[in-house]
Amino acid sequence: MPRKLAAMAVMSVIGIAGTSAAAPTAAESAxxxxxxxxxxxxxxxxxxxKLDCATVPVPLDYADPASGEIKIMISRLASKKPAKRRGILLLNPGGPGGSxxxxxxxxxxxGMPVSVTDSYDVIGMDTRGIGHSAPVSCGFTGKGPYVGNLPPYAVDDAAVLKQAxxxxxxxxxxAKKDRDDRLRHLTTANTARDLDRIRAALGERKASFLGLSYGTALGAAYASMFPERSDRVVLDSNIGDTHLDPDGLRRYALGMEQTFPDFAKWAAQRHGSYGLGRTPQEVRATYFKIAERLDKQPVPGLDGALFRNSMFAILYNKTLYTSAAQLWQTLLTGGNPPDDQPDLSSYxxxxxxxxxxxxxxxxxPExxxxxxxxxxxDRKRYPLYxxxxxxxxxxxxxxxxPAEPPVKLTDEGPANILLVQNERDVPTPHRGGEMFREKLGDRARLVSVDAAGHGAYLLGGNACAWNVATSYLVDGRMPQHDISCPAS
Incomplete structure (x- = not known):
């Protein structure tokens, strides 16, 4: 369980380049x-x-379109009410790397409301490089010292050198596996350009967009590169910019510090069941006790670094709290967790x-x-992670x-971007929503939700967030001011 949880976490984390001036214009004819x-x-x-699928050809290299094409596979959940249909709603689930x-x-x-699916043809896709869209491979097997893209906890300086x-x-x-020279062309800017090619291919003047996690970076890039072609944009669990960089990655640790107290409170209330600590402070101390013990004495299939990565993954959703409690209880009572060693080659x-x-x-940095x-x-600043x-x-x-600079978020364009953000979120802490709001200016409104977990609209359960986002997608009601949604 721990190894699989830690490896899968990168599928939900955020993880982005180009400027609107440099972006080629997609053909307007459908x-x-x-x-x-x-x-x-x-x-x-x-x-x-039941979905329909199709492919849309796009240049592999937008700087040299004549060099060849790849095909992007898209899916469609067609509106059942053509008279109410507004247009298309492009989706992205995050990653980068999520199908x-x-x-x-x-x-x-x-639970996506029928009012939304009536208003749009909802369009899914495998973005370039993923799944059915010219897939790429580094040949990862899920075995050996590299298991997923979440960096392991470096217990000391020597561990950093070892990881290097x-x-x-x-x-x-x-580099060795990249025989078709495709990897260099996988960027957020190119993916945003692909979105505009898809919009044009579908014969739409504008495109609405709903993106989660890394999908917020992609959606923000699209709205900045093609502001007049963006319709209603909802960005849920914002990463703070159009790309993931070292500072963005380091915010994972901030997110864990802010989200862990929710688990600690939950566990303390159930001390009689799991014995992890009578107070949140005692639960936090138990975390360090287990992690440091595993640093020195790993058990089969689990060391301190993997334990910490597992907790990072578990804090994505409160429904996983019981998994953490069971794991901790097993370790505290001298048992070993199942050494399942799942097949991770599919990742x-x-x-x-x-x-x-x-x-x-x-x-x-090199x-x-x-x-x-x-x-x-950060070992001192954010001890948990x-x-x-x-x-x-x-x-x-x-x-x-990088072939070009990162996409710059712009406050020039329509006021059509709704930001939805939980106050406590592991890979995308609330600071990410604040950063988007600052950079997008009056183009955006921020909905802050008193909740923990990754995903506020549809993936979360907050009624206020659901109602605000649904009203915007269906009726175009953009809040006049930023909103704080109480816990529900």
Missing amino acids: AEVSWGECPKDVVTAAAPS GLAFPGFLVAR KVVKGVAEQC DNSWTVFLAVTCNDVNW DVNTYRRAVAQ GAAAANITPCAYWPHE
Whole structure:
């Protein structure tokens, strides 16, 4: 369980480049889109919703369109009320590296109101490099020292140097496997350009957008590169910019410090059941006790770094709290958790896309000493997770330099961006929503939700957040001011 949780966490984390001036203009004439049956894996994942699928050709390299094309597969949950249909609602579930073809069906299963699905053709997609859209691979097997893209906790300075050797090998492996030279073209800016090609291919003058987690970076990039083509934009669990950089990664530790107290309070209230501490402070002390013990004496399938990554993943959703309590209780009573060693090879594509987009979007520091200093600082500043979030990643040794600057968020354009943000969120702390609000200015309004977890609209349960976001998508009611939603 711990290894799988830690590895899967990167699928929900945020993780982005280009400027509106440099962005090529997509053709305005609608290409012919031939809708047909979706691949079997999409049909199964979207059930009981029934989706149509199609492909849209886009340039692999927008700077040199004649160099070749790739095909982006999209899905459609068509509006059943053509008279009420406003247009298209493009979706992105996050990542980067999350498959989105079945996402319309997933959101319907999570309660997407009929008023929304009547108002739009809801469009999912596998963005470039993912799944059915020219997939890429670094050849990750899920075995060995590199398991997922969340950096491991560096218990001391020597651990940073050790990790540097691991991630250098990962970057070299990705370069070796990149036989078609596709990795360099996986950026947020290029994906935003793909969105505009899809909009044009569907014959729409504008496109609405709903993005979660990293999807907020993509949506913000699209709204900044193509402001007049963006319609109603809802960004849920905002990362703070159009890209993930070292500062963004280090905010994971801030998010864990802000979110852990919710779990600690929950566990303290159930001390009679699990014995993890009578007060939140005692539960926090138990966390360090277990982690430090595992640093020195790992048990089969679990060391201190993996324990911390597992907790990072568990704090995404309160429904996982019982999993954490059971794990802690097992460890405290001298038992070992199941050494399940799940097959993680299926995450190769997702991990590869996460790395490619993250490393291509910005120029990461290449000097290992930069990461050594950051780890030492954040180990003290954010004791729960700081020495993990600040640790070195393969981006330090990535074979490609950014092809263009990151997309700059602009406050010039329509006031059409609704930001929805839980106050306590592990990978995207509330500060990310504040940063978007500051950079987008009067184009945006921020809905702050008194809740813990990753995802506020549809993935969260707050009535206020749901009502505000739904009203905006359906009726265009943008709040006049920022809103604070009480717990519900």
